[in-house]
Amino acid sequence: MNILVTGGAGFIGSHLVSKLLSLGHDVVVIDNFHPYYSAERKRWQFHTLTSGYDVPVYEVNLLNYEKVDEIFQRYQPDCVYHLAALPGVPNSLLQPLDYVDYDIKATINVLKAAGEAGTKHVLFASSSSVYGDQGCVPLKEEMATGNVVSPYAAAKYGAESFCYAYANLFGYQLTIFRYFTVYGPWGRPDMAISQFIRRLLRGEEIVVYGTKTARDYTFVDDIVNGMIAASHRNGNNDVFNLGSGRPVAMEQLLEYLQKYFPAMKVKHAPERAGDVNATWADITKAQQAFGYKPTVTFEEGLARTIEWAKRHEE
Numbered sequence: 001m002n003i004l005v006t007g008g009a010g011f012i013g014s015h016l017v018s019k020l021l022s023l024g025h026d027v028v029v030i031d032n033f034h035p036y037y038s039a040e041r042k043r044w045q046f047h048t049l050t051s052g053y054d055v056p057v058y059e060v061n062l063l064n065y066e067k068v069d070e071i072f073q074r075y076q077p078d079c080v081y082h083l084a085a086l087p088g089v090p091n092s093l094l095q096p097l098d099y100v101d102y103d104i105k106a107t108i109n110v111l112k113a114a115g116e117a118g119t120k121h122v123l124f125a126s127s128s129s130v131y132g133d134q135g136c137v138p139l140k141e142e143m144a145t146g147n148v149v150s151p152y153a154a155a156k157y158g159a160e161s162f163c164y165a166y167a168n169l170f171g172y173q174l175t176i177f178r179y180f181t182v183y184g185p186w187g188r189p190d191m192a193i194s195q196f197i198r199r200l201l202r203g204e205e206i207v208v209y210g211t212k213t214a215r216d217y218t219f220v221d222d223i224v225n226g227m228i229a230a231s232h233r234n235g236n237n238d239v240f241n242l243g244s245g246r247p248v249a250m251e252q253l254l255e256y257l258q259k260y261f262p263a264m265k266v267k268h269a270p271e272r273a274g275d276v277n278a279t280w281a282d283i284t285k286a287q288q289a290f291g292y293k294p295t296v297t298f299e300e301g302l303a304r305t306i307e308w309a310k311r312h313e314e
């Protein structure tokens with residue numbers, strides 16, 4: 001298949017591109033190497049994960065519709081994974097308007113260009129943050145109502161709605177994924193697990209925000225396998241949770257980390273505005289629709305992430 005990946009040089013995107021290439025697909029990437037975190041790191045992760053393959057990478061901002069349209073017309077992709085976005089809840093409180101640009105306006109450009117190019121299937125990266133703060137309960141897809149607690153989540157929820165609008169206008173198939181806290185090798189450097197491991201390797205103290213928090217941490221390979229399985233589904237335009245279905249409490253995470261870093265020092269700080277207390281994915285819908293089955297346990301995923309970090313982050 002001819003596949004276009006936006007945000008293909010990012011954390012999840014570069015793992016997805018790597019897997020698609022190994023399956024024999026033709027892949028083209030659009031990524032503007034946004035400085036939210038180091039562009040150099042993005043180049044390093046992308047080149048490492050795609051070594052041995054020649055992948056066209058367009059360093060283009062999706063806000064430039066003319067350029068985006070030109071690339072879509074040239075490649076006529078059968079399928080588009082739209083992952084490009086400005087991530088990060090805390091930053092969205094500081095720069096809310098950027099999230100309207102990068103997470104909504106850029107998405108509209110992709111949706112329109114895909115329609116004009118005759119793309120058959122658009123798959124969009126949304127987030128568990130669209131559920132808002134509902135306590136530690138299994139979150140089912142129909143429980144998102146727009147009652148969210150950060151500009152990032154509001155932008156993702158709005159973008160989901162634009163996805164439906166353009167899928168209905170152009171008639172392509174739409175799959176929306178709501179990822180739950182993805183981690184693994186090359187994990188996004190601003191996210192808790194990556195930050196903790198990096199600091200612990202340097203012997204630095206880690207800062208934990210809030211008390212009694214929990215996250216449905218999902219290993220990146222499980223997310224990628226789910227995204228690829230969903231590309232083969234035939235059905236209605238729909239939204240699916242991609243999580244592990246097994247939330248890990250902060251105290252548990254700290255216990256696991258202490259096994260690797262016995263001298264670990266932890267500082268506790270008040271919870272940050274915009275953060276939800278807990279996430280827990282109900283993954284039944286994705287299991288039934290395309291056989292989604294996460295296979296990497298948290299213990300194994302964490303071990304693999306620490307192993308990777310020792311080789312790359314010290």
Ligand SMILES: NC(=O)c1ccc[n+]([C@@H]2O[C@H](COP(=O)([O-])OP(=O)(O)OC[C@H]3O[C@@H](n4cnc5c(N)ncnc54)[C@H](O)[C@@H]3O)[C@@H](O)[C@H]2O)c1
Pocket residue numbers: 006007008009010011012013030031032033034035036042060061062063082083084085086087088102106125126127128178179180181182183188
């Ligand atoms: N990592 C997670 O736990 C998580 C959870 C929920 C949702 N998501 C979503 O999954 C997607 C991928 O996340 P990630 O963690 O890999 O983030 P990432 O920042 O590593 O990747 C996003 C990529 O998109 C690119 N990009 C951003 N805006 C762009 C634009 N206007 N034009 C071109 N390229 C642009 C960036 O340069 C970056 O390489 C995002 O949409 C994110 O919101 C991630």
